[in-house]
Amino acid sequence: MFTIAIHGGACSVTRSELTEEKEKQYREGLEEALTAGYNVLARGGSALDAVEQAVKSMEDNPLFNAGRGANLTSEEKVEMDAAIMCGKTLKAGAVANVRNIRNPIALARAILEKTENVLLDKDGAMAFARDHGIPFEPDEYFVTEHRFQMLQEAKEEEESNNVGKGTVGAVALDQEGNLAVATSTGGIANKKYGRVGDSPIIGGGTYANNRACAISCTGDGEYIMRAVAAHDVFCLMDYKGLSLREACEIVMKEKVKELGGGAGLIAIDRSGQVELVFNCESMLRAWRNERGEGEIAIL
């Protein structure tokens, strides 16, 4: 038994903007990332490797707001956050505001594996990356025309929170019964002042614990952080005995929504049950289990 679920961001696509061509691209990108993670699980690999590979695929795809094609800060730079967590050991690795790292999720994984630390930021995290042979890319690799346009829009509207959201993430259950999660993002367009979102916050946007479930969030990061949303799903299951579905619905459609946040999450429990819940118009999402059951969906 094994299952993987991924997301490519919630609340970032509107029905009216979604052309046939755009939909095809998103579906292809999701299919590619899902397959990358699924293949790891199918050949008996770990949930941790599966979520890393799925997220890496979306970081490499300029379509998604993570790695190549990530949003631009007010200074026209790409600054990225990411986190990965193992549900068996509760070990975690995360990075905030790193530049020029080809795959922030691979850097987060190296922090999980090779340090006693959980979260490293900025130039310090980049120095760690250099010391451990993590691949870098020049600025041009990351910046796409699409994100440059979004930055201009965000600057014109001066509402950085409403333009160019998005995150990528993956959760998985492997054949050993272990859960894992990975989340990666370029943050919001036109972000200022070294803003860090929920993705690298263990418990906020990212959490896994074999006792119950693994969760990756996406959307208005500040509301997700204030709701400690990923850990809240876990606690509602572990302490209150709710089902995965009930826990996800309460956190997204009541708690985060009542704070004012548009957001979504993907979650998986120990039985391989998957939930993909969002409180806005869209979440790029996909899942597949060992029987080949699954779906790819956007709206």
Next chain:
Amino acid sequence: MFTIAIHGGACSVTRSELTEEKEKQYREGLEEALTAGYNVLARGGSALDAVEQAVKSMEDNPLFNAGRGANLTSEEKVEMDAAIMCGKTLKAGAVANVRNIRNPIALARAILEKTENVLLDKDGAMAFARDHGIPFEPDEYFVTEHRFQMLQEAKEEEESNNVGKGTVGAVALDQEGNLAVATSTGGIANKKYGRVGDSPIIGGGTYANNRACAISCTGDGEYIMRAVAAHDVFCLMDYKGLSLREACEIVMKEKVKELGGGAGLIAIDRSGQVELVFNCESMLRAWRNERGEGEIAIL
């Protein structure tokens, strides 16, 4: 009815090192910080103001590992983390790895009050501070002989996790029935690669929610983050119906301890009940309520 509790770090003082002179200094420093926060509450001020003032006092006191007198990084710099959260609104502000900010907790408060963001880091957070008139101090203001010695010890032992821990924090219940929390730290001695600890992580080292309690953690930050300790105390109360004491004991003496972390926390519930729990030899701590009941203790 009102109550405040503070800590000046757990697991940082050993019985054998604690001279009479040192004990007197710690008790005076705790008394001063407690009184700063208590006076705010006594005159009808908010829990948010009280915890900010208490933490500010400890940041200004070179004895504690926060603000002036904070630990030094491997590069002999002071880089500080802090967070503040309001239990009524669930609004929060936090900073990671800021340099030269006299009171990181005042910067976190400004982020809570003046932005839509929760967490800002490094030079971005410092640019925000400059734009909002937050006081800066030169390097010499922060660096004490004591911390310089600790850095040398840490470098010799190459065990940055075992030397020079410590954090400061405060939780309060005000006369309006609102809860708040503030936490501030210089992190661990000889820290490298932009390490961020649990203090600025909402849910990790810092969490407040009027539904149940406010919590500030201290100690081995990585274990606190992986346990999502502050939010876990809240969830054990809110979802499982445990008392404040039961929740704090489980999180510190079972969960964080089983992961391998030496740590402590202070917590307060809606009735003004206070818990000061640690799983190691010491926690610098104090509390006082509206009847003048309270204590100051170290071991």
